[in-house]
Amino acid sequence: TVPALAEPAPVVRAPRGPQRTAKGWIQEAAxxxxxxxxxxxxxxxxxxxxxxxxxxxAARNWPAFHKIVETLDRLENDETLLxxxxxPVAVLKTSEWAPRVLLANSNLVPHxxxxxxxxxxxxxGLMMYGQMTAGSWIYIGTQGILQGTYETFAGAARKxxxxxxxxxxxxxxxxxxxxxxxxLAVKLAGGVSITIEIDPTRIQKRLETRYLDEVAxxxxxxxxxxxxxxxxxxxxxxxxxxxAAQLVPQLVAMxxxxxxITDQTSAHDPMWGYIPVLTPDEDAALLREAxxxxxxxxxxxxxxxxxxxxxxxxxxxxxAFDYGxxxxxxxxxxxxxxxxxxxxxxxxxxxxxxxxxxxxxxxVALSGDPEDIRATDRALLxxxxxxxxxxxxxxxxxEQIAFQGLPARICWxxxxxxxxxxxxxxxxxxxxxxxxxxxxxxDHLDAGSVASPxxxxxxxxxxxxxxxxxxxxNFGVGIASGAAWMSFHxxxxxxxxxxxxxxxxxxxxxxxxxxxxxxxxLVNDPGMGVIRHADAGYDLALDVARDRGLDLPSLEI
Ligand code: NAD
Numbered sequence: 001t002v003p004a005l006a007e008p009a010p011v012v013r014a015p016r017g018p019q020r021t022a023k024g025w026i027q028e029a030a031x032x033x034x035x036x037x038x039x040x041x042x043x044x045x046x047x048x049x050x051x052x053x054x055x056x057x058a059a060r061n062w063p064a065f066h067k068i069v070e071t072l073d074r075l076e077n078d079e080t081l082l083x084x085x086x087x088p089v090a091v092l093k094t095s096e097w098a099p100r101v102l103l104a105n106s107n108l109v110p111h112x113x114x115x116x117x118x119x120x121x122x123x124x125g126l127m128m129y130g131q132m133t134a135g136s137w138i139y140i141g142t143q144g145i146l147q148g149t150y151e152t153f154a155g156a157a158r159k160x161x162x163x164x165x166x167x168x169x170x171x172x173x174x175x176x177x178x179x180x181x182x183x184l185a186v187k188l189a190g191g192v193s194i195t196i197e198i199d200p201t202r203i204q205k206r207l208e209t210r211y212l213d214e215v216a217x218x219x220x221x222x223x224x225x226x227x228x229x230x231x232x233x234x235x236x237x238x239x240x241x242x243x244a245a246q247l248v249p250q251l252v253a254m255x256x257x258x259x260x261i262t263d264q265t266s267a268h269d270p271m272w273g274y275i276p277v278l279t280p281d282e283d284a285a286l287l288r289e290a291x292x293x294x295x296x297x298x299x300x301x302x303x304x305x306x307x308x309x310x311x312x313x314x315x316x317x318x319x320a321f322d323y324g325x326x327x328x329x330x331x332x333x334x335x336x337x338x339x340x341x342x343x344x345x346x347x348x349x350x351x352x353x354x355x356x357x358x359x360x361x362x363x364v365a366l367s368g369d370p371e372d373i374r375a376t377d378r379a380l381l382x383x384x385x386x387x388x389x390x391x392x393x394x395x396x397x398x399e400q401i402a403f404q405g406l407p408a409r410i411c412w413x414x415x416x417x418x419x420x421x422x423x424x425x426x427x428x429x430x431x432x433x434x435x436x437x438x439x440x441x442x443d444h445l446d447a448g449s450v451a452s453p454x455x456x457x458x459x460x461x462x463x464x465x466x467x468x469x470x471x472x473x474n475f476g477v478g479i480a481s482g483a484a485w486m487s488f489h490x491x492x493x494x495x496x497x498x499x500x501x502x503x504x505x506x507x508x509x510x511x512x513x514x515x516x517x518x519x520x521x522l523v524n525d526p527g528m529g530v531i532r533h534a535d536a537g538y539d540l541a542l543d544v545a546r547d548r549g550l551d552l553p554s555l556e557i
Contacts, residue, residue, distance in 0.1 A: 014405065026507050042404045051133075054268065055273075058086070060127075086127075086135060100484060102487070107488065115269070132443055136489065141408070142211060144408075145177075147397075149181040150185040154188075170192070170260040197239060203215055213236050215240065216239070218240070219247050225238050252312045257318050261313045267325045271292065277302050314341070321343055326498060357447045359443070360410055362408060376428070383421065437507055440522070444503045447533070451471045452501065453465035453498070453499075462537050489503065506518055506521050
């Protein structure tokens with residue numbers, strides 16, 4: 001079953017329906033989710049196992065992928081499969097309550113936690129980059145980030161524009177796996193957007209999946225269209241092909257200022273993620289291969305120009321924020337001393353949600369039947385009738401979101417909410433309202449699962465930004481509480497050396513055992529967000545901890 005190296009990459013699509021070939025539903029779920037990550041509808045570059053986020057992969061190589069699938073099919077219900085950076089390395093006898101899979105991706109001892117070391121190991125076939133949900137098998141396509149991106153732009157709207165982005169223009173860049181959610185998220189928040197993207201195939205993909213409305217022929221054309229929509233108060237998204245390192249400075253030169261400016265190119269990875277400014281006869285891939293040092297230097301130079309222009313636009317009145325790709329730090333390394341003059345999106349707009357344990361809760365229908373997701377949408381609308389943000393998001397999502405791969409949904413839920421949703425899903429599987437089990441997971445970008453000083457834990461109240469004990473505790477808590485599979489990664493969205501984070505996936509298969517597992521792990525996991533922020537001294541988290549019954553000895557709660 002392991003293909004010879006010369007064989008072409010297989011086209012992967014997860015099995016659907018209520019029959020399984022694995023010995024338990026958790027193993028079947030892990031297998032289907034791994035496969036779903038690599039479905040051409042879901043992954044950005046499935047042929048190289050790259051799911052999203054620069055080179056975030058689901059398995060180290062094709063032989064490793066086949067071995068994982070084979071092993072999951074034979075894995076007993078009291079065994080655990082270990083995955084080391086995308087390669088299945090052992091099956092251990094554990095217990096029925098243990099996770100069926102434990103994954104560790106891209107982790108390096110801190111002194112060596114840099115791209116140079118990683119690249120050598122990657123090239124030697126010893127590691128892979130796991131990003132967040134790529135290497136932990138819970139990526140669900142661009143929808144996965146859409147809700148989080150919407151939360152961010154809605155947060156910006158609340159803070160700066162009276163609650164709506166209507167009548168505003170946002171400029172950003174990057175239409176990749178994650179960045180592709182930006183145009184639709186801005187639109188959902190009521191605004192107009194211009195998104196700069198270097199790769200025309202990415203623009204095309206976002207048009208086809210309805211994340212982007214239209215393409216402009218030039219930057220001037222994009223601005224003219226955006227101004228017309230802004231004047232009409234119409235929410236609309238415009239793409240424009242080009243290099244952000246050229247077009248954002250061009251905005252400055254044209255003396256035109258948007259209302260909001262941000263960026264989601266893959267700046268976290270200077271060698272593979274950010275395209276330097278090229279002459280018409282240059283090709284990024286060829287330059288990278290032939291002259292890697294020159295490539296890196298030019299990528300840094302371009303990121304510096306990009307950030308200088310963002311700072312100029314900020315000085316002129318644009319609301320500028322970093323969108324979690326480490327662009328500011330790259331520019332600072334390239335000499336832009338004041339790169340951090342604009343804030344990251346978490347301290348700017350998201351931290352209050354994290355204090356309540358609110359974060360991205362996602363679920364996937366293993367039946368493959370969109371009707372199962374529709375049923376869960378209706379059930380959650382009934383379960384949380386007073387949550388206005390959830391009501392408007394789910395209503396919109398049910399009508400407008402095109403599924404990619406297995407039908408899936410995402411919404412943000414907090415501490416003592418996620419377990420209620422999960423319990424309900426488990427009951428719906430048990431009584432046949434859903435045709436097959438539901439996988440429940442989340443991004444690693446969550447309230448209590450990540451240490452990332454330039455993103456999720458930027459500017460913590462007590463200065464504990466770089467403390468990664470919390471992420472490790474989250475990993476341990478998930479294992480102790482009944483997760484189906486758990487992962488611990490390094491690097492994620494901000495790159496090597498800048499973050500450590502943990503991922504949790506659980507399963508609702510309708511059994512009492514699943515109910516018990518869900519009731520613990522989906523309380524404790526978001527609980528870690530409340531705990532982490534209460535410990536850092538946030539009043540909101542302290543209130544939530546008191547009101548919702550957490551036991552925090554050092555705080556006498
Ligand atoms: P991706 O690699 O799939 O897409 C990046 C896109 O940027 C590509 O389409 C690429 O062509 C384009 N690009 C690169 N250089 C460019 C340039 N100079 N000008 C214009 N376009 C350029 O990555 P993704 O999954 O979309 O993620 C984007 C970034 O956002 C990553 O750094 C990721 O880690 C980060 N991220 C942030 C969050 C968050 O905090 N909200 C969440 C996930 C990912």
